[in-house]
Amino acid sequence: xxxxxxxxxxxxxxxxxxxxxxxxxxxxxxxxxxxxxxxxxxxxxxxxxxxxxxxxxxxxxxxxxxxxxxxxxxxxxxxxxxxxxxxxxx
Numbered sequence: 259x260x261x262x263x264x265x266x267x268x269x270x271x272x273x274x275x276x277x278x279x280x281x282x283x284x285x286x287x288x289x290x291x292x293x294x295x296x297x298x299x300x301x302x303x304x305x306x307x308x309x310x311x312x313x314x315x316x317x318x319x320x321x322x323x324x325x326x327x328x329x330x331x332x333x334x335x336x337x338x339x340x341x342x343x344x345x346x347x348x
Contacts, residue, residue, distance in 0.1 A: 262332045265321055283333050287318050296322055
């Protein structure tokens with residue numbers, strides 16, 4: 259489970275073995291027992307939410323938007339994908 263970054267106790271990560279074939283680029287966020295999944299293409303979009311409030315989800319979405327390059331870079335590095343440009347999201 260590669261961790262991409264952590265802010266204010268919110269852990270942003272992805273699973274190394276999720277989906278066969280692998281799902282398009284996305285990020286999971288956990289804080290305590292709460293968990294959410296956001297798709298990154300074509301826009302940041304909530305996929306699943308287990309326990310986060312609307313206020314927390316808005317903050318998470320803003321953090322994802324601010325860190326798209328970092329998320330995409332970690333995804334590409336981990337899965338061996340050449341381009342790190344957000345427009346080339348898998």
